[in-house]
Amino acid sequence: MERIYFDHAATTAVDGRVLQKMLPYFTEKFGNPNSQHAFGREAVAAVDEARDEIAKLIHAKPSEIYFTSGGTESDNWALRGAAHALKNRGKHLIVSAVEHPAMIATAKELIKEGFDVTFAEVDEYGRVDTERLKSAVREDTVFIGVMTANNEVGTLQPIAELSAFARARGIVFFTDAVQAAGIMKIDVTSPAVDMLSFSAHKFNGPKGVGVLYVRSGLRIGKIITGGHQERSMRGGTTNVPAVVGMAEALRLAQEEQEKNAAYIARLRDRFIGRVLREIPYVKLNGHPQERLPGNANFSFRYVEGESLLFSLDLAGIAVSSGSACSSGSLEPSHVLLAMGVPEGLAHGSIRFSFGADNTQEQVDYAVDRLKEIVVKLRALSPLFPKDLKNEVYPKRKEE
Ligand SMILES: *Cc1c(COP(=O)(O)O)cnc(C)c1O
Numbered sequence: 241m242e243r244i245y246f247d248h249a250a251t252t253a254v255d256g257r258v259l260q261k262m263l264p265y266f267t268e269k270f271g272n273p274n275s276q277h278a279f280g281r282e283a284v285a286a287v288d289e290a291r292d293e294i295a296k297l298i299h300a301k302p303s304e305i306y307f308t309s310g311g312t313e314s315d316n317w318a319l320r321g322a323a324h325a326l327k328n329r330g331k332h333l334i335v336s337a338v339e340h341p342a343m344i345a346t347a348k349e350l351i352k353e354g355f356d357v358t359f360a361e362v363d364e365y366g367r368v369d370t371e372r373l374k375s376a377v378r379e380d381t382v383f384i385g386v387m388t389a390n391n392e393v394g395t396l397q398p399i400a401e402l403s404a405f406a407r408a409r410g411i412v413f414f415t416d417a418v419q420a421a422g423i424m425k426i427d428v429t430s431p432a433v434d435m436l437s438f439s440a441h442k443f444n445g446p447k448g449v450g451v452l453y454v455r456s457g458l459r460i461g462k463i464i465t466g467g468h469q470e471r472s473m474r475g476g477t478t479n480v481p482a483v484v485g486m487a488e489a490l491r492l493a494q495e496e497q498e499k500n501a502a503y504i505a506r507l508r509d510r511f512i513g514r515v516l517r518e519i520p521y522v523k524l525n526g527h528p529q530e531r532l533p534g535n536a537n538f539s540f541r542y543v544e545g546e547s548l549l550f551s552l553d554l555a556g557i558a559v560s561s562g563s564a565c566s567s568g569s570l571e572p573s574h575v576l577l578a579m580g581v582p583e584g585l586a587h588g589s590i591r592f593s594f595g596a597d598n599t600q601e602q603v604d605y606a607v608d609r610l611k612e613i614v615v616k617l618r619a620l621s622p623l624f625p626k627d628l629k630n631e632v633y634p635k636r637k638e639e
Contacts, residue, residue, distance in 0.1 A: 241556045244602045248442075248534055249391050249419060249593035250560055254485065255444040261488045262446065265481035273478050274467065283480050290487035294451060297494050298426045298436075306452045306470050307483050311418040313463075314437030314452040315342035317474075318414045321460030322383045322435070323350050326412065330380030334358045336368045336397070337578040338390050340416055344574065360386070365527035366395035366579045374405055383412045388420040388436075392575040392591055393526030394535025396420075400431035407432065412458065418442055418450075422493035423501060423532060428453050435460075440482065445489030449482035500596040505533035507594045507603050512536050514607045518633045519614055525576060525589060534594040539576075539585040542624040543617045548590055551613040557606050560591045584623075607635075 254262075265286060271279030273287050288302075295302040308314045323333055335347050337359040347357045360373040368386055377384075384406045386397050399415050406413035414435040417426055422443025428436055435458070439450035454460060466475020493500075515522055521541035540548060545561040552559050572586035581589070592606075611632040618624045 242602075244557045244598075244606060246592045246594060246598065246602075246606065247558045247560050248595035249394075249532075249591060251441045251447065252444045252595060253597070254446055255489060255492060257492060258445055258485045258489045262481040262485040265484055269480075271480075273480065274469070283478075286480055286484050287478050290483040293487040294490055297490050298453065299429045300453050301456060303471070304428075304453055304456050306454060306474055307478060307486075308437075308450045308452055308474065309448055309479075310441070310450040311340070311416070311437055311439035312342040314439070314450045315340060315416050315418075316346050317452050317460070317463050318416075318435045318437060318454075319343060319346045319383070319385055320350065320463050322412050322414065323355055324461035325459050326382040327355075330378075330382040332356045332358070332378050332381040333383045333385070334360055334373060334376055334381060335385040336360045336362065336373075336387065338362050338366055338368075338392075338395075338575045339385065339387055340391055340418070343385060343387075343416060356380075362395075362578050364580055365530070366390055366393045366525070366575060367527060367530065368397055368402065370398055370401055370405075373402065377409065377411070381409075381411055383414065385414040385416070387416040387418075389417075389424070389532045390526070390575060391419045392573055393537045393579070394419075394532035394593075395527045396530045396532065399433070403431045403433050407434065419532060422490060423497070423504075423534065425494065425497060428455070434458055440486035440489055443489050443493040445486045446482045449479055449486050451486070496596070501533045503596060504594050504598075507598055507600060508534060508536050510600060511592060511594070511603045511607065514604075514635065515610065518607065518635060519611055520632070521628075523581075523585065525579070525581060532593075536592045536594075538590055538592075539581060540588045540590065540614055541585060542621045543588045543614055544621075545588050545590055547617050548588070548613060551617065552590075552606075552609065555609045555613070557609060560593070561589065 269282050271283035273283040291302045291305050295305050335343050351357050358376045361369050386402050388399055389396050403413040412434045415433050417436050418439045421438035434455045436453040441447040462473055464474050469475055523539045525537040549561045572583050576586040618630045
């Protein structure tokens with residue numbers, strides 16, 4: 241059975257060209273960049289080159305790039321590091337209600353430490369309500385964090401407006417660009433942000449490595465203490481193969497960005513179009529236009545998201561459910577709830593996320609299987625109203 245991967249928002253395969261670049265740094269070029277000998281210098285050169293490359297790609301200075309263990313650490317560092325460094329100026333922080341758990345959970349920890357956090361509300365499409373966010377700002381607001389694109393529903397946030405607003409008031413502005421990097425062009429000067437995070441494994445780089453960009457002049461606290469790595473801001477021996485791979489993955493992703501984004505958006509549009517026309521009682525979650533090219537998130541009424549996920553998995557199709565059930569809890573997604581999606585519908589939510597390695601044949605195959613599965617699950621569902629017809633519609637000829 242062919243396996244179809246529609247979960248690119250969760251992680252992606254390492255590009256073969258990236259792997260080739262990384263391999264020597266596991267074996268013959270294994271040196272520790274801190275070492276005072278030729279092996280060390282070889283590693284330093286590789287890390288410097290990766291830092292320069294990444295800085296150039298996102299229009300930053302090399303000294304503004306900090307290597308981390310990934311998106312989660314970068315998000316933690318941005319929020320906690322800024323909060324701690326600025327606490328004498330104010331203890332009010334604003335993050336959107338639809339941030340990744342790396343932000344939400346960190347914000348909740350900071351509340352326990354005595355910080356005050358506003359979780360900025362979003363509209364039905366998952367977009368931050370900019371007027372409400374602005375009116376939440378107080379004298380003691382020191383930090384605003386809003387993601388560039390949401391990982392569950394793909395909605396793009398009004399980052400340019402919010403960062404300009406924050407920075408004009410001397411409030412630090414951070415954006416989690418983990419879903420956007422590699423898929424959209426990242427430029428820390430336009431819109432100008434104070435801090436930005438991304439993670440290599442979301443754009444065909446290796447897992448366990450990411451970046452926190454920190455604008456020069458901005459002082460934040462450390463969260464990992466140790467040696468003098470990363471200009472004494474983040475201790476720990478640099479993961480040399482990983483940073484080399486991340487730089488190459490970002491370079492390739494940016495080089496192929498326009499072509500890939502257009503291709504992926506075509507697959508997504510075909511998928512969304514067919515699902516909405518051929519399967520009744522389905523709602524597309526997220527913004528109809530302002531969304532990532534590869535994301536399609538649906539709520540299927542009268543269907544349990546987990547059952548749908550398992551049935552698709554049996555058919556060889558890998559997707560993600562919109563709820564946090566995978567973590568063992570039966571909590572529906574905080575993102576969908578913040579958007580006002582009713583709990584029942586939120587439980588029937590599935591995220592399909594496409595990549596450049598997907599094909600139109602895979603999209604069509606998945607819609608065909610999805611139609612059969614939804615009919616089967618609704619037939620078994622006690623929630624499916626008896627007066628409704630359990631049917632799907634034929635594919636249109638012109639396709
Ligand atoms: C994946 C993801 C993260 C976490 O990144 P890791 O590198 O997996 O820790 C953070 N934010 C967003 C928006 C993500 O999609």
